Amino acid sequence: MEIGIDSFAVNLPAADGAGVTAAQRMAQLLEEIEIADRAGIDVFGIGEHHKDYTLDSAPAVILAAAAARTSRIRLTSAVTVLSADDPVRVFQDFATLDLISNGRAEMVVGRGSSLEAYPLFGHAMPDYDALFTEKLDLLLKVREHTHVTWNGRFRPALTGQGIYPRPAQEVLPVWLGVGGTPHSFARAGALGLPLMIAIIGGGFERFRPLVDLYKEAGRHAGHAPEQLKVGVHAIGFVAQTDQEARDLFFPGWARMFGIAARERGWAPPTRAQFDAACSPSGAYLVGSPETATLRARAASEALGGVSRITFQMSSGENDQAAMRRSIELLGQEVAPAIRRAGAKGTS
Template identity: 60%
Template sequence: MEIGIDSFVQMGGPELTGAQRAKNLMEEIKLADRVGISTYGIGEHHRVEYLASSPAIFLAAAASVTEQIRLSSAVTVLSSDDPVRVFQDFATIDLISNGRAEIVVGRGSFIESYPLFGYDTKHYDELFAEKLDLLLKLRDETLVTWQGKHRSSLNGQGVWPRPVQQQLPVRLGVGGTPASFARAGLLGLPLTVAIIGGEPHRFRPMIDLYRQAWARAGHDPAKTDVSVHALGFLADTDQQAADIFWPSHKETFGRIGRERGWGPITRESFDAQLAPTAAYLIGAPETVATKLRYYDEVLGGLSQVALHMSGGGVAHADQMRSIELLGTLVGPIAG
């Protein structure tokens, strides 16, 4: 099981400029590369509190200053993007990084990109299915013939550049919708499951559905690939990790909760998610490593767990320490 980091490049207070946050991000990715983190993913958002409206730009910048780490979206909101441009962007990242690019595509848990780029959310699933079909065709063929409903057809046009990797990796990012798990299995795509709360074992039936759909479609059962995206943060002790992370977490989830009609977030509810069988990967290295092993066991074997560490209200020095602990201590313990 590999260990990764995902980020939405969250902003902090008004004293932190966009330029400084971008500089901090590059430092975070370079450190992750040095300490042996497997993957760094950047997720697309179009909100004032997040800087990563165009993950490919950040990933291309990171590709030029790293050596080993894989560079991924987390996720690309494919429904409101153009698959040709997505493919070209990540093929370019693959060239700059010499074969370290990966795309995680999804429909998005936030919908700001739909009206921003002129799409109607009533076509939420239809847009994604059609554009995913085109993206997969683009990675397999240079001269593409394709017809769709929501995007103009292609009639043998060439799509360049081509990546270093023979087949540019595409993963399907999912939340809690069974149909999305089944779709990934039917298409034979690697699966990334976002677990942002609750108890991880509750996702096992849907992961089993993915594996069953994979087998029914005739794919090799030995090649199923399940990874997890979960909230995480490390410090030298469990108490330090919780205390440092809590203020930023309260602000972020409080704001989202008000938008979505959730109840107020409390420290008690946050602490409950730190329990051994709950979702958050927050604590000292030994604690996080133990929970990673638990994730792997209850979900039937994972290829990777990526800790969502977006920064924001967490001081840059604390974020860097968290990355250092994750790479130097958690990997060897969890392995």
């Protein structure tokens, strides 16, 4: 199992009104990716949002800067809001990233749970799924062929133009990011794309029927079982003890989910909700290295085997020392323990 980190490049002022500039926060983010590279983390993902408190509207640019400062870690979006973008340009951006990183680029594409990109780029919400269906089709054709002839509803036709540059990898990895919609799981299986499931609430086991649907759709379409990889994106944070991890992460979590609650009309988040999500029956990977290891293994078992788990460590607080230490613990203690357990399980 690969272990990764996802970031949304959050930059909120501190509770006392102080804070860092956007440039300083970006420098911190690049430092986090460097630390993850040195610590042995397998993959680092940057989300895509277009909000006043996030700095990740252009993830490929951030990842390219990180590529020049790292040597082994894989670099991916988490996720690219493909419905609101031009698939040709997305492919060019990530093919360029692949060349800069010497073959370490990937992308996770999806419709996005934050919807601000749609009006920003002139798209209508009733076209939410039609946009994604058409643009995913084009992205996969561009990935397969340098010269593409294609016609669609939302973008001018292609009549055999060459699309450059081509990536360093023979096939640029594209994962399909999904939430809880059965159609999305079935689509990923039918296309034979690896699946990245965003799990931010409830328990891991409730997604097992959807994973089974994904694998069945893939088998029905003739894709090999090893092609049908499953990944999990879950909220996570590591400290020396469970209590320390919860106490460090909760204030920033409460700020982030408080913003989401106001935007979406939810009730304000509580500490009791957070602690429940961190419990063995919840879906958070927050705790000591031992707890994070057990929770990651439990998630994999609940879903019938997982190829990758990424810890969503973005927080409304900017405790950079705690973040650095969490990344180091994840790479130096959690990831090796998970790999040892996996090796024993296959021996």
